[in-house]
Amino acid sequence: AQKVTQAQTEISVVEKEDVTLDCVYETRDTTYYLFWYKQPPSGELVFLIRRNSFDEQNEISGRYSWNFQKSTSSFNFTITASQVVDSAVYFCALRPYNQGGKLIFGQGTELSVKP
Amino acid sequence: NAGVTQTPKFQVLKTGQSMTLQCAQDMNHEYMSWYRQDPGMGLRLIHYSVGAGITDQGEVPNGYNVSRSTTEDFPLRLLSAAPSQTSVYFCASSYAYRDTEAFFGQGTRLTVV
Numbered sequence A: 001a002q003k004v005t006q007a008q009t010e011i012s013v014v015e016k017e018d019v020t021l022d023c024v025y026e027t028r029d030t031t032y033y034l035f036w037y038k039q040p041p042s043g044e045l046v047f048l049i050r051r052n053s054f055d056e057q058n059e060i061s062g063r064y065s066w067n068f069q070k071s072t073s074s075f076n077f078t079i080t081a082s083q084v085v086d087s088a089v090y091f092c093a094l095r096p097y098n099q100g101g102k103l104i105f106g107q108g109t110e111l112s113v114k115p
Numbered sequence B: 001n002a003g004v005t006q007t008p009k010f011q012v013l014k015t016g017q018s019m020t021l022q023c024a025q026d027m028n029h030e031y032m033s034w035y036r037q038d039p040g041m042g043l044r045l046i047h048y049s050v051g052a053g054i055t056d057q058g059e060v061p062n063g064y065n066v067s068r069s070t071t072e073d074f075p076l077r078l079l080s081a082a083p084s085q086t087s088v089y090f091c092a093s094s095y096a097y098r099d100t101e102a103f104f105g106q107g108t109r110l111t112v113v
Helices: none
Strands: A003-005 A010-014 A019-021 A024-026 A032-039 A046-052 A059-061 A064-069 A074-079 A088-096 A109-114 B004-007 B010-013 B019-025 B031-037 B043-051 B054-057 B064-066 B076-078 B087-094 B108-112
Touching: A003 A088, A010 A019, A019 A109, A024 A074, A032 A074, A046 A059, A046 A064, A046 A074, A074 A088, B004 B087, B010 B019, B019 B031, B019 B087, B043 B064
Parallel strands: A010 A109, B010 B108
Antiparallel strands: A003 A024, A019 A074, A032 A046, A032 A088, A059 A064, A064 A074, A088 A109, B004 B019, B019 B076, B031 B043, B031 B087, B043 B054, B064 B076, B087 B108
């Protein structure tokens, strides 16, 4: 079975705190893709990052960083020095290889950053 | 280049009514799909298509119908709306042969009363 679990339903932090959103996935495929999307209060889905299963390099983009570890089937997302504008629901998703582009989403983590 | 366009943005239906949610993309993507978003459940796949004339069921297909007569359009039909279909619906598209993300429409908030 293929599955994505985001165990943290809601997280609340104060501005400038660092916060890590957890994502654990299950798949038997050797080739797959992992994604993070952001859903701000306006409701649209904003793409943040894509990783394929053969690329375990961690990535940093400004205040955002991602830690991909195949050994623990995790793809965690860290926001450094959080800001109020980071308040949103964040989704982790798994895309199996060669299955029509379909995405398997986690339940989402609602992040609230308070001033 | 409009990306993925969904219409309408909001809709209220009475139980038993039928309607079609429209989705169009102008990026020549092979893959298109429909998801519904419910609180605490993330997005769940309803139906998807790998190309014109080819569709398949996702995780929650019951009560929905799709067809794909062109590369650009992938409408979702609710045959007889039920309150359990109250949800936010997203259409997405992506390339089949390029290593890129899926692009999403703005969503349709549907309420069935």
